Amino acid sequence: MQKNPTTTMIAKEANVSRASVYAVLNSPTNTNIGVSERKRRHIMEAAKKLGYIRNAAASSLKTGKYKSIAVVAQSIAHAQFYRFFNTFDRLAGDNSYFAFLSSSEYSFEQERNKLNAILEHGVDALVIGLLHHEHNYETLKKYYRRGIPVVILGNVLGRNREALLAGFDEAAGGRKIAEHFYASGISRIAYFKILCDQDMNGAGLEARENHLRTACMQMYGEHEFESFSCGREDIDNAGEVIVEKFMDFYKGKPLPQAVVCHNDTLALECIQAFNNRGVKIPDDIAIVGYDNLNATNKSMLPLTTLDLPFEQLAESCWNLLYPYLCGDVPQEKPEPALLPPKLLVRYSSPERLELKIHTA
Numbered sequence: 001m002q003k004n005p006t007t008t009m010i011a012k013e014a015n016v017s018r019a020s021v022y023a024v025l026n027s028p029t030n031t032n033i034g035v036s037e038r039k040r041r042h043i044m045e046a047a048k049k050l051g052y053i054r055n056a057a058a059s060s061l062k063t064g065k066y067k068s069i070a071v072v073a074q075s076i077a078h079a080q081f082y083r084f085f086n087t088f089d090r091l092a093g094d095n096s097y098f099a100f101l102s103s104s105e106y107s108f109e110q111e112r113n114k115l116n117a118i119l120e121h122g123v124d125a126l127v128i129g130l131l132h133h134e135h136n137y138e139t140l141k142k143y144y145r146r147g148i149p150v151v152i153l154g155n156v157l158g159r160n161r162e163a164l165l166a167g168f169d170e171a172a173g174g175r176k177i178a179e180h181f182y183a184s185g186i187s188r189i190a191y192f193k194i195l196c197d198q199d200m201n202g203a204g205l206e207a208r209e210n211h212l213r214t215a216c217m218q219m220y221g222e223h224e225f226e227s228f229s230c231g232r233e234d235i236d237n238a239g240e241v242i243v244e245k246f247m248d249f250y251k252g253k254p255l256p257q258a259v260v261c262h263n264d265t266l267a268l269e270c271i272q273a274f275n276n277r278g279v280k281i282p283d284d285i286a287i288v289g290y291d292n293l294n295a296t297n298k299s300m301l302p303l304t305t306l307d308l309p310f311e312q313l314a315e316s317c318w319n320l321l322y323p324y325l326c327g328d329v330p331q332e333k334p335e336p337a338l339l340p341p342k343l344l345v346r347y348s349s350p351e352r353l354e355l356k357i358h359t360a
Helices: 007-014 018-025 037-050 056-063 081-094 108-121 137-145 170-183 202-220 232-249 264-276 310-325
Strands: 068-073 098-103 125-128 150-153 164-168 188-194 224-230 258-261 286-291 304-307 337-339 342-344
Touching: 007 018, 007 037, 018 037, 068 081, 068 108, 081 098, 081 310, 098 108, 108 125, 108 137, 125 310, 137 150, 150 310, 164 170, 164 310, 170 202, 170 286, 170 304, 170 342, 188 202, 188 232, 188 264, 202 224, 224 232, 232 264, 258 264, 264 286, 310 337
Parallel strands: 068 098, 068 125, 125 150, 150 164, 164 337, 188 224, 188 258, 258 286, 286 304
Antiparallel strands: 304 342
16 A cells, blocks of 8 residues: 655655745645745645645644534424535635535434534534534633634524524514515414424524514504424425414404415425415415525425525635634634625515415
8 A cells, every 4th residue: 555655755755845845735725934935836836746636634633723614403304504514614725624514414412422522533613503502602611711712603692602603683583574575465474483392493584583573563553373293294285284283273254464484495385285275375364484405496486495505604604703713813712793684575475476366
């Protein structure tokens, strides 16, 4: 088996000193103090010719840097998370960092085990979509004590005051939907969501609904806002289950004028479930989702949705981390990067609705 070439072998091939080789091969940039650009290229060509591969583990022992960033998601099944990770991975790679992805799959125990394993193997930074801002704080404290920067994806820190925050402005999103409904003459609203186990609801699930409810209250004063949900055990049939509960609740009574779903996947399922029951969208009821999945604009009934800019979230997350990775730690912790969403009005909820009163 051919061994990785040593600095001595590369220095001999390039006819330079070992110190020059070491300086070039251990720098992530294209310029090196005391080494000309011409000599740097000569050394890199010699290293490539000899088949040199940088040993990141050995380098980390000398520098204390691993050139790696861990990204821990709540679930990699989230339809939009790939947009975030693809952009973040590209930004990390452009700066000679390796971003690796892991998932807690909605398990607090798995989240804790992943965090401990990542810390044991070594990492320069952590990006995490916490299942709940109050859980696994003691595990994250180990990162803070070691000076490892942590970015929490969301809009609530809880006890994690040392962490950086990047997320979406859910309050602004709630206002945009409420303003759209107000302009459309809608004041009777229902909210659909999928619950995790009781201790896994998370701040995000609660915040999205509460911000919309608050915005509607401020916009209308008096209005109707009912909430319907199903548990994770019904996740594969969530649209049918929630719409069935909704129709039973309003049996013999006028339906609300609009339904807001916690995400686009649920909204598309609910459109089908309503169609199965003879409720027409948007003639009888308008539907709005969250996320702006690619499929929402290509479905038979393009969905009105709140566009959450996941690519911009990745850029904001990287911009928060970059000074820490460069050793230029800010004197004061940066303000949370909360991005404003954009409402995309499509056919499931036109600008002005001529809604009929439909009785379940």
